[in-house]
Every structure is written in C-alpha cells, then in structure tokens.
Amino acid sequence: MVKVTVWNEFLHEKEHEEVKAVYPDGIHNALAEGIRSEGIEVQTATLEEPEHGLTEEKLNNTDVLIWWGHMGHDRVDDAIVERVHQRVMDGMGLIVLHSGHFSKIFKKLMGTGCDLKWREAGEKERIWTVNPAHPIAAGIPEYVTIDHEEMYGEHFDIPAPDELVFVSWFEGGEVFRSGCTFFRGQGKIFYFRPGHETHPTYYHPQVLQIIQNGVKWAAPSQAGKPVRGNHQPLEPIKGQA
Amino acid sequence: MVKVTVWNEFLHEKEHEEVKAVYPDGIHNALAEGIRSEGIEVQTATLEEPEHGLTEEKLNNTDVLIWWGHMGHDRVDDAIVERVHQRVMDGMGLIVLHSGHFSKIFKKLMGTGCDLKWREAGEKERIWTVNPAHPIAAGIPEYVTIDHEEMYGEHFDIPAPDELVFVSWFEGGEVFRSGCTFFRGQGKIFYFRPGHETHPTYYHPQVLQIIQNGVKWAAPSQAGKPVRGNHQPLEPIKGQA
Amino acid sequence: MVKVTVWNEFLHEKEHEEVKAVYPDGIHNALAEGIRSEGIEVQTATLEEPEHGLTEEKLNNTDVLIWWGHMGHDRVDDAIVERVHQRVMDGMGLIVLHSGHFSKIFKKLMGTGCDLKWREAGEKERIWTVNPAHPIAAGIPEYVTIDHEEMYGEHFDIPAPDELVFVSWFEGGEVFRSGCTFFRGQGKIFYFRPGHETHPTYYHPQVLQIIQNGVKWAAPSQAGKPVRGNHQPLEPIKGQA
Amino acid sequence: MVKVTVWNEFLHEKEHEEVKAVYPDGIHNALAEGIRSEGIEVQTATLEEPEHGLTEEKLNNTDVLIWWGHMGHDRVDDAIVERVHQRVMDGMGLIVLHSGHFSKIFKKLMGTGCDLKWREAGEKERIWTVNPAHPIAAGIPEYVTIDHEEMYGEHFDIPAPDELVFVSWFEGGEVFRSGCTFFRGQGKIFYFRPGHETHPTYYHPQVLQIIQNGVKWAAPSQAGKPVRGNHQPLEPIKGQA
Incomplete structure (x- = not known):
C-alpha cells in the first residue's frame, strides 16, 4: 500500500468563482478521488492548515x-520547505504538478530558476510519449489530447531530467518537456505539466492514469541508507610512513 | 507474475571440472533456483538446445x-539474436550478466565495442551503490563484498548508461561501472557485472537480490505501442498552395 | 583545422527533377559550401564512387x-559501414542528418529500430532549443523556423540521447527530438533532423550554423586511447593462497 | 580568450603551517599559475576581500x-552566493574543486545534501577515465595516479551527473564519481574531486591539464538567451469561443 498525501494551496478555489465551478471541493479532493485505488491510499493537506x-x-x-501550488508559493513557510x-532526501517520492514548477520546494530541489513561457488561451495540448518503456507511460497511448489547457513553453529552466517521458505540443506553436523524472538523494521526483486551475484537467482519465503511474514509480525503494562522514579504511592502508 | 527465462550457454560446466564443481547443474539452474520467488516464475534455455x-x-x-554466455558467443545463431x-524492441526485459558483455545481443543493443579490462586473480570486489533511490538497489547496503571474483576494469566501451546504479572497486587497482540500465525501444536492459564461472557468485544472497530487483525493474510496462510510418495531420495543414 | 567529409548518397538529385532544381550540384556540395569556414575544411564523398x-x-x-542518405541505404556496403x-569507435565525429536515421551506420550505432512518424506536407517546423548552454546551440535563438519541411514525429525509436539540444514543433500536431547527441566509443555523434531533399533547408543560415556548431563539438578530443584485454594488477593482490 | 577567476577561501594557508608549506602563496595562486596558458587569462579572489x-x-x-573552499563555507555571504x-544561470562556467562539494553555491545548484565519505590517510588514488570521448578527458591517459590524497567515497549525494567523466579508486576500498558535469540554466558546471590542502595535488601536471580542459569546456557558449513570461501565440489559436 502506497501512502499518498495530496497537497494543494487551496486558494483559487475559495477566491475565484470560475475555479470553484470546476473544483468545488478543491483540486486536492479531485486528485485524491481520481487516484485512490487498489494499492494507493490518499490523504490531503492544504496551505492554511497548521x-x-x-x-x-x-x-x-x-x-x-x-x-x-500557484498564487501562494511565497506563503509556504521555509521551515516546512526544509x-x-x-x-x-530520505526517500519520500514527490510529484510536482503544473504551476508547482515555481514552488519553493521544486526550485530548491532543481537548483535552477525553473522559469518557462506561458499563455492562457485554453488551447489544445497533445502530450506525446517519448519513452514508451518507462513505467510512468504504462497503459498510455502514443499521445494524450487535452482540448483546452494553459500553454507552457520552452525553454523550461530545469536540469536535464534523468528521464524524459513526455513532451507536449501546443496549438499556438510551442513544445514543452511535460513529464520529467529526477533522482535526488534517496527520493524520486516526477514533474508533470498539466493542470491549470480553470480547466477540468484533473478529471481526465489519462491524466489521472499518468499520476497514478507516477505514484507507483516514485514510492520509496527501501534501499539501504548510505553512511557518510569520516571512515576507517576497508583495506589496510599500505605504503605510508 | 513475471515470467523469466534464464539463458546460459552451458559449456564451461560440461567441459571444465573446476566449473562443474561450482555449478554442477549449470549456471542457469543455480540462477533459476536463486531468483525463483513469489511473483517470479523461472524457466531455462541453453545454447545446445534446438x-x-x-x-x-x-x-x-x-x-x-x-x-x-562466454566461450560460445560465436555459436549463437544470428537469426536468434535478431x-x-x-x-x-517490443518490450521484453533483458538482464545481461558478466561475460555477456561480449555477446552478440548485447553488442547489437549497445552499438559499441563493449570491450573492457580483465584479470583472473580471484581478488576482492566491492560493489558500491551510487544511486540508492533506484529500485534495483532496494534492500542492498551501501556496498556488497565478493571475496573472490574476476576483475573487470574501465574503460568499459558502452554508451553512458541511462542510469548508473553500481560501481565496483577491485583490490588490484581498478573500478568498473557494474550496474547499468538502458532503455532501448520499449524494452529495459540491465547489465550486471559479477559472475565468473569459477566462483560461487550466483549463490551470494545480495547478488541474487540485485538480480531479482533487476527482474522486477525490467518487466514490461505494458505501455501503448507507438505507431509509426506515414501519417495524416492531426491539425489542418495551413499555408500550402 | 577540423577536416570534414560530407557524404551524400546523391541519387535523388540525379533522378528527380524537383530535387535537382533545389540542389543542382547535390546536397553534399550545398552542405560543403554552407559550412566551409575558418577552421573547417570540407571534402565530399558519394555512394556511387568506388x-x-x-x-x-x-x-x-x-x-x-x-x-x-535516403533511398540508397541498402546499397551501402556492409564493409564500409563497419x-x-x-x-x-576510434574518435571520429559523425553527424547524421534527416533521413539518415534509417542508414545502416546510424542503426548500428544506436542498437534500436530508429523508426519514426513522417508526413510530406511541406508544413511549418519550429526547432526549439531546450539546452541553451550546449555548444551546439551557440548563437542560435530560442527557436528556428523552417517554413516548409517534411514532418518527423515521435516516438523516435532511439536510445535516450546523452544530451537533448533541440525539440521540433510541427504544424500538423507532432513533436520530435530534433537535435540529439550521443557519446559512443571515443566518438561523438550528433543527429540533426531537418533536410528533406525537396526543400531548400540546407541553405537556411541557422540550419547551417547548427551543423557548423555540431562539427566543432564532434571533432575528436584527442583523449588517451583506453587499453583493454588481460591486465596485471596495479596493486599487489593480497589475501590469496 | 577565456577569463578565469580562481576563488579560494585562503584560510588554511594562513592558519596551518603544514598547508602553508605546500601552498605558500595560497591554493588560488598555485592554481592560477598552473592553468594560465595560451587562451586562458586568470585572476584570483579570496574570502576576506570585500x-x-x-x-x-x-x-x-x-x-x-x-x-x-572548506573551513569557511559558512562565512560566505548569502548575497554573494545568490x-x-x-x-x-546566465551562462558563466563554474568549476568546483574537492571540499567545495559542501559550499553554499554547489549545494544550491545541486539541490541535494552533497555529503560523502572521507578519510585523511594520505592514501593512493587512481582517477579512471570512463568517458574518453569527453573534451575534459583530452590528452589524459586511461588513469591518473595521485600518490597521496584524502579519500572521498560513495555514496556522493549529488544528482546523477549529466556526464560522468572520471571515477576514482582508493587504496582503502572506496570508489568516487570524481569528474562530473552538470548543465544548469545557461551555465556549465564541472565538479572535480582532487585537492586536499595538505597535499601538493595542484602541482600535478595531469590534474592541472584536467582543470584547463574543464575551463575550456565550461566557457560560455554564447547561446541566444531564452525569453520567458507571458507570450502571444505563434500560430492563430483555433477552436475557441
């Protein structure tokens, strides 16, 4: 059983009628509902909780x-980010969605600016699979269409992903590395692009399938924890005075 | 249930008493015995079968x-390699062990010479985990010791692995990229170094654990099969006469 | 001085009037003319020469x-491919253009099928830079537009490139990893997508700039040649009977 | 002409006689002297300057x-790190040496803990080339020996390098990814392991050659600067109300 916590800043849904209409219980509850399944147990958390x-x-x-997260990135406490x-670093998986590219935690993990192009035009997106062998692509066809989404475009200022799984095409002329994995410390990170708050993207079955796949991929591997610090030689040190 | 076939050329064990003493039923049966477990079903195959x-x-x-494989690489039929x-390419996982680095199938998949240094001195090997987040390292401590093994040393003439999981240290002064993964087509490949035929390496519990982890990692992801060839536009083509 | 040889099968230009109109002296001579410059010396070679x-x-x-190459892939002698x-493997750089994705040499180096989607509709292509720090992107803006090109689409069946430099957007709805580098043996390989024989793509200044950058990047590094085979220990072997 | 600035905290050399004996003018001046050459212009900077x-x-x-840097990491002002x-991010190359693995700037760029094993035993190190095609390995033999160095061992808690060029072997039983490159933003980063302050490592000709090669590799590519923020569509947006 993989234990998932869906964190959402949960601000747009309270403040903007347009967003509330799409996600009346918040993006976190839509996502929790959408990915809960055999082997995946889900709870939620939001910005304004203690x-x-x-x-x-x-x-x-x-x-x-x-x-x-989106409008509330700056309200996230540095101690919680830490x-x-x-x-x-200790092995928890992390899936960062859409505008989370600018969250404190993602920027800290990437070490780069994480900036990108964007346009709110409700245009068509096609998410192409470029690594069909990857477990995050399991059951996903060669492309997934989202009829109306916000555009994100290159250059996306991240480190080259350890594995590039999806690349998006946008009607207005841009491309974007939409599905990127990163190994960091003992943890696994998956960045997945779609999910603007005004579009019903998190009800899209293939988007949910990809996030479920991401959850299974990012779950901790229970590897032995590396030991660091000052060490005795494993072999006798030779050749010293 | 992951269905595994262990292929062994099964020549040394018939011809060399020293090897037969270590693997009386052949390396394939030792491996099959060692990795068979809940969720992993194993059969074998050998060079001299039809x-x-x-x-x-x-x-x-x-x-x-x-x-x-080792001494019989050239006896493997090109049609079977194909x-x-x-x-x-269609998604089957492949785990190539030790001297399999020079097999026709591995060289064809890598596209390089696959050559390396070697020395048969029964020296100590330490296999260090350099990617502790990787599922193939699950349950493996920071290093695994094999008291007596053949040395393999760099430069190992392979493409840079998509993921480098283990690096070996040898008593005689060399290092080697011992655990390497490659995504190719829809398949996943894991090269794992240890296993010279004169040493009882395939009875070593951690070596077997790594191979089991490799099997789970390399099992097909059931991704949608990409479609290729000539295609109609997804969008109307504009700007043409 | 980097010594470049441009190889072209030089068949379309002899057989198809439409192609001859675009490249009257052959693609090889257009390319040679386009990249010859300070520090780059160019000669040519073609299929029908001895x-x-x-x-x-x-x-x-x-x-x-x-x-x-394109229509004559099968006419290339296996001994020359070898x-x-x-x-x-010994360090020569290789730049494979466009339909060269299906050449014997590229398939041998990649180890995969190298297949892709395609469509001849003379549609618009935008080549986006996704690694602006890469020397092959030097002097190239965030995207290069080619007004009329053949479409190539994912999934492109290659190993994940060691470095992904460019991704193309096509008007008809596809994306493609258009600028890919690979380290193989001691050689460096750059695959670059554009250049269908019916379009004047190899007169496009930015396309030529990218190929020139590729030449400089792929030129041999004069690294020490690795030594392989059977080796004596660098350190005394301890702990043996 | 590549303009290099060598930054050294310059504390050990003032405080410890043992270090002053090796680097009487400071590590920065030894390095500056060692890498200054045709095409490379060098100045220095130290912690206690304004x-x-x-x-x-x-x-x-x-x-x-x-x-x-080493003992003074915490004394580096956050504003200077920024x-x-x-x-x-804007394209300057960065070469981080030895104990710089724990500097604020390296940790910020990596996003991970950057911890490692270590032992001060003046033991033998062999630096093996694992990517002989890489320009940083130009002119370097298959391994470089340093007779007495501090040991650094895995697991080194960094992101998987974009290119792994060198792996070290240590007499006492460890391995270490000693030469690692990273593309970040528009900049290129090279981490190179050797250089403990009590050993004359920065007078070693091959160590200096590798750092010179690193300088040439990391110099800015003069790529076009990516444009970000809100964008107009490149193509007419279709299908909207």
Whole structure:
C-alpha cells in the first residue's frame, strides 16, 4: 500500500468563482478521488492548515507527496520547505504538478530558476510519449489530447531530467518537456505539466492514469541508507610512513 | 507474475571440472533456483538446445530474459539474436550478466565495442551503490563484498548508461561501472557485472537480490505501442498552395 | 583545422527533377559550401564512387563525417559501414542528418529500430532549443523556423540521447527530438533532423550554423586511447593462497 | 580568450603551517599559475576581500569561476552566493574543486545534501577515465595516479551527473564519481574531486591539464538567451469561443 498525501494551496478555489465551478471541493479532493485505488491510499493537506498540514508525523507517514501550488508559493513557510526537502532526501517520492514548477520546494530541489513561457488561451495540448518503456507511460497511448489547457513553453529552466517521458505540443506553436523524472538523494521526483486551475484537467482519465503511474514509480525503494562522514579504511592502508 | 527465462550457454560446466564443481547443474539452474520467488516464475534455455532453447513461443512467453554466455558467443545463431533483439524492441526485459558483455545481443543493443579490462586473480570486489533511490538497489547496503571474483576494469566501451546504479572497486587497482540500465525501444536492459564461472557468485544472497530487483525493474510496462510510418495531420495543414 | 567529409548518397538529385532544381550540384556540395569556414575544411564523398568515396585513407583524414542518405541505404556496403563504425569507435565525429536515421551506420550505432512518424506536407517546423548552454546551440535563438519541411514525429525509436539540444514543433500536431547527441566509443555523434531533399533547408543560415556548431563539438578530443584485454594488477593482490 | 577567476577561501594557508608549506602563496595562486596558458587569462579572489573579491564587475568579467573552499563555507555571504548563482544561470562556467562539494553555491545548484565519505590517510588514488570521448578527458591517459590524497567515497549525494567523466579508486576500498558535469540554466558546471590542502595535488601536471580542459569546456557558449513570461501565440489559436 502506497501512502499518498495530496497537497494543494487551496486558494483559487475559495477566491475565484470560475475555479470553484470546476473544483468545488478543491483540486486536492479531485486528485485524491481520481487516484485512490487498489494499492494507493490518499490523504490531503492544504496551505492554511497548521504547518500547512505537513506535520512531521504526517510526512513520516507519506510515501509520495503530490504538490499543487500557484498564487501562494511565497506563503509556504521555509521551515516546512526544509522539512519536505529532508524527507525527499530520505526517500519520500514527490510529484510536482503544473504551476508547482515555481514552488519553493521544486526550485530548491532543481537548483535552477525553473522559469518557462506561458499563455492562457485554453488551447489544445497533445502530450506525446517519448519513452514508451518507462513505467510512468504504462497503459498510455502514443499521445494524450487535452482540448483546452494553459500553454507552457520552452525553454523550461530545469536540469536535464534523468528521464524524459513526455513532451507536449501546443496549438499556438510551442513544445514543452511535460513529464520529467529526477533522482535526488534517496527520493524520486516526477514533474508533470498539466493542470491549470480553470480547466477540468484533473478529471481526465489519462491524466489521472499518468499520476497514478507516477505514484507507483516514485514510492520509496527501501534501499539501504548510505553512511557518510569520516571512515576507517576497508583495506589496510599500505605504503605510508 | 513475471515470467523469466534464464539463458546460459552451458559449456564451461560440461567441459571444465573446476566449473562443474561450482555449478554442477549449470549456471542457469543455480540462477533459476536463486531468483525463483513469489511473483517470479523461472524457466531455462541453453545454447545446445534446438534454436538455443529460444523458440518464438518461448520468447513470446518471456517477460524478462537473463543472459549468461562466454566461450560460445560465436555459436549463437544470428537469426536468434535478431529474434531476441526484436522482442526487446517490443518490450521484453533483458538482464545481461558478466561475460555477456561480449555477446552478440548485447553488442547489437549497445552499438559499441563493449570491450573492457580483465584479470583472473580471484581478488576482492566491492560493489558500491551510487544511486540508492533506484529500485534495483532496494534492500542492498551501501556496498556488497565478493571475496573472490574476476576483475573487470574501465574503460568499459558502452554508451553512458541511462542510469548508473553500481560501481565496483577491485583490490588490484581498478573500478568498473557494474550496474547499468538502458532503455532501448520499449524494452529495459540491465547489465550486471559479477559472475565468473569459477566462483560461487550466483549463490551470494545480495547478488541474487540485485538480480531479482533487476527482474522486477525490467518487466514490461505494458505501455501503448507507438505507431509509426506515414501519417495524416492531426491539425489542418495551413499555408500550402 | 577540423577536416570534414560530407557524404551524400546523391541519387535523388540525379533522378528527380524537383530535387535537382533545389540542389543542382547535390546536397553534399550545398552542405560543403554552407559550412566551409575558418577552421573547417570540407571534402565530399558519394555512394556511387568506388568504396562509396570512403576509402581508409579518406576516413583516416576525416575528423567529422556528415551523412545524408535516403533511398540508397541498402546499397551501402556492409564493409564500409563497419569501417565507418570503427572510425567512430576510434574518435571520429559523425553527424547524421534527416533521413539518415534509417542508414545502416546510424542503426548500428544506436542498437534500436530508429523508426519514426513522417508526413510530406511541406508544413511549418519550429526547432526549439531546450539546452541553451550546449555548444551546439551557440548563437542560435530560442527557436528556428523552417517554413516548409517534411514532418518527423515521435516516438523516435532511439536510445535516450546523452544530451537533448533541440525539440521540433510541427504544424500538423507532432513533436520530435530534433537535435540529439550521443557519446559512443571515443566518438561523438550528433543527429540533426531537418533536410528533406525537396526543400531548400540546407541553405537556411541557422540550419547551417547548427551543423557548423555540431562539427566543432564532434571533432575528436584527442583523449588517451583506453587499453583493454588481460591486465596485471596495479596493486599487489593480497589475501590469496 | 577565456577569463578565469580562481576563488579560494585562503584560510588554511594562513592558519596551518603544514598547508602553508605546500601552498605558500595560497591554493588560488598555485592554481592560477598552473592553468594560465595560451587562451586562458586568470585572476584570483579570496574570502576576506570585500565582497569576497566577487564584485558584480569582477563576475561580469569572468567566463569561468573556479571554487575552492572548506573551513569557511559558512562565512560566505548569502548575497554573494545568490550573485554567483545568477551568473551561472546566465551562462558563466563554474568549476568546483574537492571540499567545495559542501559550499553554499554547489549545494544550491545541486539541490541535494552533497555529503560523502572521507578519510585523511594520505592514501593512493587512481582517477579512471570512463568517458574518453569527453573534451575534459583530452590528452589524459586511461588513469591518473595521485600518490597521496584524502579519500572521498560513495555514496556522493549529488544528482546523477549529466556526464560522468572520471571515477576514482582508493587504496582503502572506496570508489568516487570524481569528474562530473552538470548543465544548469545557461551555465556549465564541472565538479572535480582532487585537492586536499595538505597535499601538493595542484602541482600535478595531469590534474592541472584536467582543470584547463574543464575551463575550456565550461566557457560560455554564447547561446541566444531564452525569453520567458507571458507570450502571444505563434500560430492563430483555433477552436475557441
């Protein structure tokens, strides 16, 4: 059983009627509903809860954290960012969605500016699979169409992903590396592009399938924890005075 | 249930008493015994069987093929190499062990010479985990010791692996990229270094654990099969006479 | 001074009036003319010359080989393919253009099927830079427009490139990894997509700039040649009977 | 002409007689002396200068910054770290040496803990070339021996390097990814392991050759600067109300 926590800043849905109409219970609950399944157990957390809902206890019981944020990036407390970062270093999976590209935690993990092009024109997106052998592409056809989405375009200022799984085409002339994986510390990170708050993208069955696949891929591998610091030689040191 | 076929040329064990003493039923049966477990079903195949034991039917019922060869590389029929290659392109996993680095199938998949340094001195090897987040490292400590092994050293003439999981240290002064993954076509390939025929390496519990992890990682992802060839435009083509 | 040989099968230009109109002296001469510059010296070779113009002497005097082929892939002699492959292993750079994706040499170096989608509709292509730090992108803006080109689409069945430099957008709805680098043996390989024979793509200044950059990047590094085979220990072997 | 600035915290050399004996004018001056050559122009900067010697003007006139730090990591001002980070994002090359793995700038660029094993036993190190085609390996034999160095061992907690060029073997039983490149923003980063302050490593001709090669590789590519933010469609947006 993989334990997932879906974190959402949950601000747009309270403030903008247009967004509330699409996600009346918040993006986090739509996502939780959409990915809950055999082998995946889901809870949620939001910005305005104490400690943003990300207490030590909750994170210690989270195998994979999903992150959606946008207008409230600056309101996320640095101490919580540090805590999430440490958990990723210790093996927790992290899935960063859409505008989460500018979240403190994603920028800290990437080490780059994470900027990109964008346009809100509700245009057509095609998400092409470029690594069909990857487990995150399991069951996904050669492309997924989203009829109306916000455009994100290159250059996306991230490190070259360890694995590039999806590349998006946009009607207005841009491309975007939409599905990117990163190994960091003992954790696995999956960035997945779609999900503007005014579009019903998180009800799209293939988008949900990809996120479920991402959850399974990012779950901790239970590897032996590396030992660091000062060490005795494993072999006798020869040739010294 | 992952269906594994262990292929072994099975020549040394018949011809050399020293090898027969270590693997009386052949390397393939030692490996089959060692990795058979809940969720992993294993059969074997050898060089001197008709079609080297790799009939179309058998390969079509194989999720992951494990390959051990050495003195008989040249005796493997090109048509069978082609058949295995096609199955990897279609999604079958492939685990190439030790001297399999010089097999026809591995060289064809890599596109390079696949040469390396070697020395038969029964020296100590330490296999260090350099990507502890990788599923193939699950449950493996920071290093695994093999007391007596053949040395393999750099430069190992392969493409840079898509993921480097293990690096070996040898007593005599060399290093080697010992655990390497490659995505090719829709298939996943894992090269794992240890296993000289005169040493009981395939009874080593952590070596077997790594191969089991490799089997789970390399099993097909059931991704949608890409469509190729000549295509109609998805969007109306504009701007043409 | 980097010594370049441009190889072209030079068949379309003799057989098809439409192509001859665009490249009256052949694609090879257009390319040679377009990239010859300070520090880059260029000669040509074609399929119907003896040994396809790729004698041992000529290859030994080539730092970077550029390859354009299409309808004549099968007419390239296996022995010459082997010779070019060996030179790449020994450090010669190789730039494969457009339909060269299906050449024997490229398939041999990649180890995969190298298939892709295609459509001849003379549609618009935008080549986006996704790695602006890469030397092959030097002086290239964030995207290059080609007004009329053949479409190539994913899934492009190659190994994940060591470095992904460009991704193309096509009017009809596809994306393509258009600028890909691969380290193989001691050689460096650059695959670059554009250049259908019916379009004047190899007169496009930015396309030529990218190929020139590719030549400089792919030129041999003069690294020390690795030594392989059986080796004596660098350190005394301890712990043996 | 590539303009290099060698930055050194310059503390050990003032405080420890043992270090002063090896580097009487400081590590920065030994390095500057060692890499200055045709095409490479070198200046220095140290921690205790105003703004650590890294004024805006100086950084704007630096193509490649070399960083050596150890006991004074915490004394580096966050504002200067931010300034260096921004310059790397804008295309300045960065070479981080030895104990610089724990510098603020390297940790910020990597996004991980950057921890490792270590042992001060003056033991033998062999630096093996694993990517002989890489320009940083130009002119370097298959391995470089350093007779006495501090050991650094895996797991080294960094992102998988974009290119792995060197792997070290240590007498006492460890391996280490010693030569690692990273593309970040428009900048190129090279981490190179050797150089403990008590050993004369920065007088070693092959160590200096590798750093010179790194300088040439990391120098800015003069790529077009990507444009980001809100964008107009390149193509007419169709299908909207």
